[in-house]
Amino acid sequence: MAFNRIGFSTLKYLNMPNITSGAAIVGPVEGKGPLGKYFDIVLDDDLWGEKSWEKAESKMFETAVKLTLEKANKKATDVQMLVGGDLLNQIISANFAARTLQIPFLGLFGACSTMAESLLVGSMIVDGGYADDVVCATCSHFSTAERQFRFPLELGSQKSPTAQRTVTGAGATLLSKTGNGPKIKYGTVGTVIDLGIKDAGNMGAAMAPAAVHTITAHLRDLNRTPDEYDLIVTGDLGALGSDIVRDLIKEQGITLGSNYTDCGCEIFSKEQDTHCGGSGCGCSASVLNTFILKRMREGVLKKVLFVATGALLSPTSSQQGESIPGVAHALTIECD
Amino acid sequence: MNSNIGQKEKQKEYQKYVQQKMPKSHIVTNCAKAFVGGGLICMLGQAISDFATNYYQLAKPDAASFTAIVLVFLGATLTGLGVYDDLGKFFGAGTIVPITGFANSIVSPAMEFKREGYVLGIGAKLFIIAGPVLVYGISSSILVGLISYMFVR
Known part of the structure; x- marks a missing residue:
């Protein structure tokens, strides 16, 4: 009988992984929103000097991870695992960022639930003693999502009143075995x-x-x-x-x-x-x-x-x- | 099996609930905006056509081609300048239905997929929006042409 489970689907993290730091980067529209002042980096241009939206999205993922580590005074070599994903086919934003970061990587796809999914898995890894420090990260980009799921950006179409706007943003959390965070x-x-x-x-x-x-x-x-x-x-x-x-x-x-x-x-x-x-x-x-x-x-x-x-x-x-x-x-x- | 039927009913009930809960499009306002937007483009088209017949002394079919060329040019240029999508957001069908909307539907994928290269990007994706219109437009015009050839002659 598994001893860290409660009821139908709840996991109990006996060692309670610590959230050491977190960071987020958003696009210009999100930066103008009500929470704009809280984000670590607000981009002026969501292409961010890259050749494609996809490259910009991957750079956001990578930079969010680096920022999170920086806030905790750690280097990429100090963490043992990176867990995360994104919305694009074959989670290329996360995969390509992991290629640069060189942290052992588990890619996840849970569509927009990926932040919680990676924290669930990351917590299991830390709680189970498989790593002392794990970074969980995810990202999405308005322009990459539009072209994958909807229409070209410059098409003069109308959106239905129930539509939502894909956030251009990336967030990362550093989970550690010990610490005095949440x-x-x-x-x-x-x-x-x-x-x-x-x-x-x-x-x-x-x-x-x-x-x-x-x-x-x-x-x-x-x-x-x-x-x-x-x-x-x-x-x-x-x-x-x-x-x-x-x-x-x-x-x-x-x-x-x-x-x-x-x-x-x-x-x-x-x-x-x-x-x-x-x-x-x-x-x-x-x-x-x-x-x-x-x-x-x-x-x-x-x-x-x-x-x-x-x-x-x-x-x-x-x-x-x-x-x-x-x-x-x-x-x-x-x-x- | 029973739970399957229960699930179907639950789905139906939920969809009915969502239907009445969700915000609706403002049909009257949207129609009015489309009327004004489409009307303005048509007025512009008429002005171009009049200009072609009066100034360049073009015959009627030539004036029509001239008008189409100018409007497509304008639609494509405004798309390239990033203006047409804003117009489309406001005027809706008013800017989609006229020939300028057709230009927009060709130029916007061309801009979007340029990064995938000239062959697999622009070449392959140019007609992703306009393609269905062309396929069914040409098909139905052939059908109507055949009918008129057989019966109306």
Whole structure:
């Protein structure tokens, strides 16, 4: 019988991996958003002097990892493993950054849930004693996502009111065996849920049931209530998706109060006209690694439930008329 | 089997719920914007056509070709300058349907996929948006042509 498991899908990290540092880089639009001042680097130009958007995205991943290590006064040779991924086919942004970083690397794909997924895996590695220091990182880029999933940038098309804007951003977290930062205590591994939404322009609705499933499982497994948390934050459900979560979770007898929000709703302002808000791996990654971690260090937030959500579609599956499966992974980050 | 049926019903129920919950497009405003945007482009086209017939003394079919060439040039140039996508965001169908929208649908993939090279990028991806329009437009014009040849003659 596994001894670090609780209930249906929750992991208990007995040694509680420590969040030593976190860093995030975002694009110019995100920099103008309400959280702009928290990010470590705001790019003036999202091509960042590179020849392609893909190269710029990979550079963001690499630089986010380096910045995180710098903040902890460490070098790439001081960490034993790098865990992460991104949205592009064959996770090239992460793979190419790992080629330069030369840290033993595990690539993951969880669509926009990758930040939470890599923290779940990274915590298992540190908790299990397989490494003392692990960097977890992910990124997304508006322009690479548009060309892979949607239309050319200069095409004069309109977006549906349920659409979200992919965040140009990268975030990295350094997990260590010891330290006096916030600790990762529990993780809940998400189940893939599909309630038949086929509209790739409405990913909030496609992912919301998965978030509800994971949050409910997490609270049930730990016998906790939502108000025990200072903050429950989902990754990129946006305005519609987070509204749906509030509705659906009520049917399970759980009420989410004002301590619930979504990174996709926080990263852009209404005036930025992003319809339902932000999306992409970089959305939750950049908000967690700067804004939320800072608030935790300041002592404003002590107990946070971080739930990153992913829409597991591909352009091919969409064109073949498949519905969009969603997944959500959760972590509790707590200060002693 | 039973749980399968239950799942189907749950999906249906959820989709119905999402349908009524999701923000709707403002059809009236969008139609009005499309009318104005499309109307302006057509007015411009008419002006070019009048200019061609009056100033250059072109015959009607030639004036039509002249107009198309000028409008495609304008659509392509505005796309290259990064203006057409903003116009499209505002006017919607008004800027997609006229021939300038066609120019936009060719030039935007050309710009987007230049990095994948001249053959596999621009060459292969040039018609990803306009391709279906051409395929079905030409197919249906052949069909209509055949029908008119057989019955209307």
